Amino acid sequence: MGALSNRNKSLAVVNIKKDIILNHELVPKHEILSEEEAKKLLEELNITKKQLPRIYASDPVAKILGAKPGDIIRITRKSPTAGESIYYRVVVKG
């Protein structure tokens, strides 16, 4: 007891949160696209980032991943109809 400094305490909390949130059965797999991947996606769909579905930078998962506004997150969801479905969301301020 008392061995953790305040900073470490809060880090520990973040780590626990991270663990809980990312492993929760209702939270699908999130990953940030690399720059090339993002470029390729936008080219394939012939769109600008603004036309993608959005996710707040303050979203718990986005926070854990350290996503910054402008990043694109790939979400791999389990789907009752398709088995697995892939979704993309662009991180926005908020």
Add this chain to the structure above:
Amino acid sequence: MARVIKAIKFELLSPQAIKKLAVMKVTTPEVYDADAYPVKGGVMDPRLGVVDPGIRCRTCGGKFGDCPGHFGYIELAKPVLNVLYLKQIKILLTLTCPECGKLLLEKSKVRSDAERLKAEPPKQCPHCNAKIEKVKFEKPYTFFRGNKQLNPEEIRAHFEKISDEDAKALGLKGGRPEWLVLTLLLVPPITARPSITLETGERSEDDLTHKLVDIIRINQRLAENLEIGAPQFIIDDLWELLQYHVATYFNNELSGVPPARHRSGRPLKTLAQRLKTKEGRFRHNLTGKRVNFSARAVVSPDPLISINEVGVPLEVAMEITIPIKVTSHNIKEMRKLVKNGSDVYPGANYIIRPDGTRKRILPENKEEIAEELAEGYIVERHLQDGDVVLFNRQPSLHRMSVMAHKVRVMPYRTFRLHLAACPPYNADFDGDEMNLHVPQTAEARAEAEELMLVEKNIRSPRFGGPIIGATQDFISGAYILTKTGTKFSREEAAQVLAAAGIYMDLEKEEYTGKELFSMLLPDDLNIEFKAGFCQKCDKCKKDKCEHDAYVVVKNGELVCGAIDSKAISPFKGLLLDKIDMEYGHSVAREFLDRVTRMCIRALMIRGFTISISDIDLPQDIKKEIKKVVKETYKKVDGIIEKYRKGEITPYPGRTVEETREDLIMAELWEAVNKVQDIIKKNFTETDAMIMAKTGARGSLQNLTYMAGIVGQEMIRGGRAFRGFKGRTLAHFKKYDLGPKAHGYVESSFIEGLDPIEFFFEVMKGREGIMDSSLKTRVSGYLERRLVNALHDLRVDYDWTVRDAAGNIVQFVPGEDGIDPAKSSWGKLMGGA
């Protein structure tokens, strides 16, 4: 790409803006002079626009129709409040200092209008230390500071001191606060308030014109009195009157203001009344419009037409037309139609020449027009058999609420609809009316036929199964036709087959129903399934099923089992589903057309009727039922006893009382189920029973209600407890917990209910009516919101779902990319 609107700004009209908009100043209350010419400078001054054809606009030179009209303005002798902004005026008055015009409170304390209206200003201005007296608002449009009434001039003077920034902080969206007090009044163009000439030659002016004349008259009097220096009380009276007129000009339904009336006593329809409500401009003229080439009539059934067809009355067919371009290929027929004219069917009503002029075909000129007809002309001919039309029934909450049908012109005055096409429209024939629209271009017709034709909508996108199919008598007929033991003589067989459109030499003396039915099935069809009335035996004997409930079709031959709702009805029909899936829409349509006709023919040969005796039980079985009820009562008494002694242990998360109710209800329902079993066992196959078991109409539950026992009346999800203190009716002892005292009906509908049972039955009925009316309202609104939110989403060519601006909503439609209307219960067809 369409241009994108960046922003729309709404703000108050400034006096300068009014002057800029206006082309003239309106000065005189006179409208017409002695020669009935509009007075110059009056509200009908020709510079304000043209309403009569042939005259050119004095301002822009445009003709009637080109010239949109022009605004004028009235200079008010004294300013008046804009009554549409009283709330805003009150906020600005209370929360700014009348001396220095600065905010009396912190910005953060007044963030919404609700907060601003409630906020209490300090007694002293924090900026200039002036004493602030309370502002009071008195209906309809008077303000006081302390005890002194504020006139609009004073309010305006106060508002001029407020800075733009402070005004914005108090919720003023655009413009200056002093513009809330009107000094100039915009006069709308004549085109916005046209006068109408009655048959008597008298002119009748628009309500707005009347109101404007009132305003100008009072304004003029006020100006004159100011000129001669009349006493203050006269000025005040006139000022007040001017305020009244301007107020009612904006809105004639202000609370606390007597509405301005017409000479006849009818309240005037002023600006707000034009826009508001269902009858206002928005909901009546902009959101809802009327269309040409449409018809509406009562629908009635006709099982002899195809499900793809709609019967159209001759009168309608002769009124609604389709434009056909005359070519070398069709000129002969077109000439014939024109020669028939507009009152011989099939004829034509109009021709359109290549230069665009239209000419009505009349008996006098039809020969002449037929002669004139040449390639490039357009003939508007009557509707004919086979034309594609759209058919619709409200509420349109489906895409299947509008489907394309092929016209079948018929005598009499109703639209005829095939019964199998009723479920998607949710139509019946108790007086339902439906709408018909006629597409006018070849493209529209082709699109309607390809995408909206009834046969192409057999499979609903809601669940990927048929939503069109045989119901009611068709099902009874199908069962009677196909059940084991049904035989038809050669003569009868010929009739049944002819009804289905099969004409052939019959070799055998006798045919079974299964043989006849098999003739409708595609030759290589194979399917096996359990019928809806399958008894769910412990071990299924498959094709040896003694209940006729195991259906096997082998190479287009119905080998065993009887056809019921599970095979051909909407929502369930497995056989129908299979045929639609494997052989295509048109084969499925033809199958349905033929099956329905064959089934009713078979039903008519046998005859089908129900009577009381169908559901009458023998004495001993009735006694058995009563015994079950008695035993149940005993058990319930036991539960109540236990409860009284406090021996009931509550279920997790429930109270003792709730647990007691659960136990009692379970016991009472158990009795009903037992009775249902008894009835099921003892009923012979009467026609009523056939309907229930095949799913044609009614259910075993309904039969139980009639023959056995009605059971517990559920009111608000439980037994009845409302009414008197401790009891439901005065006929019971207080705190009686027995079944009868809380809505248990031990009679059947055949026996009849006693008055107390009847009372509970009515309670349930009433609750049901309330429920369904509330449910339709709530779900209707929910649906509307959903539709409005989703209406411009579409699947793009790259298989992404996007909205109108190109924003992506889904990357693959529905995650799996399967069109449910082309799926088999949500799965890919063929099980791939």
